[in-house]
Amino acid sequence: MTERWFLAIWPDTQTRSALERQLAALGPLPGRPTHPLDWHVTLIFLGALEPERLACIDAAAGDAATRATSFFMELDRIGHFARSQVLWCGPARTPESLARLVTDLQAHLTRCGIAPERRPYRPHLTLARKVRTAPGLELHRPIGWTAHELVLAHGVTGERPRYRIRHRYPLP
Structure with missing residues (x-):
């Protein structure tokens, strides 16, 4: 498998632990659960990349991050994407700062030859x-999460956890 790259926000230890506790209280998840250390919210999926495009994306992400701000998000819903067979957790409402970050990233990435996604952005964290x-699962209470950084990450075949962070970009 070719490395599949993406830009994301990664939950901190406190957020991940709070989600783990609530999910444990719900019982075993159906399907193939995602390793908790792999939980993240993808902002932009990039796919396979050549080294020169990866360098351009790294610079573009750094530029976008310097113009963004950290933001608060509540994970308050568990949902299901039937077509892709994904169980997810996410916010009922997308924070404006997150929406602006995604839009800004898309604009910066066009100079790297990455076309913007046509579908509306729906932030979610894949649970299984x-x-x-x-x-029909529900969280007992919302989980607050302040995102302080953007990350560039990629998948590694055959390992768990399977995602590796290559670069972190602080959100001021």
């Missing part, structure tokens, strides 16, 4: 894959 039907 291969989930055929919505299990």
Whole structure:
């Protein structure tokens, strides 16, 4: 498998632990659960990249991050994407600062030959894959999360956790 790159926000230890506790209280997740250390919210999926394009993306992400701000988000919903068979957790409302960051990243990435996604952005954290039907799970209470950094990451085949962070960009 070719390395698949993406820009994301990664939950801090406190956020991840709070989500782990709430999910444990719900019982085993259906399908193939995502390793908790792999939990993240993808902002832009990049796919396979050649080294020169990766350098351009690294610079573009750094530029976008310097113009962004840290932001607060509440993970308050568990949902299901039927077509992709993904069980997810995310915010009922996308924070304006997150939406601006994604839009700014898309604009910066056009100079690297990355076309903006046509579908509307829906932030979510993948809890499990291969989930055929919505299990009807709900969080007991919202989990607050302040995102302080953007990351450039990629997947590694055959390992768990499978994602590796290559670069971190602080959000002022």
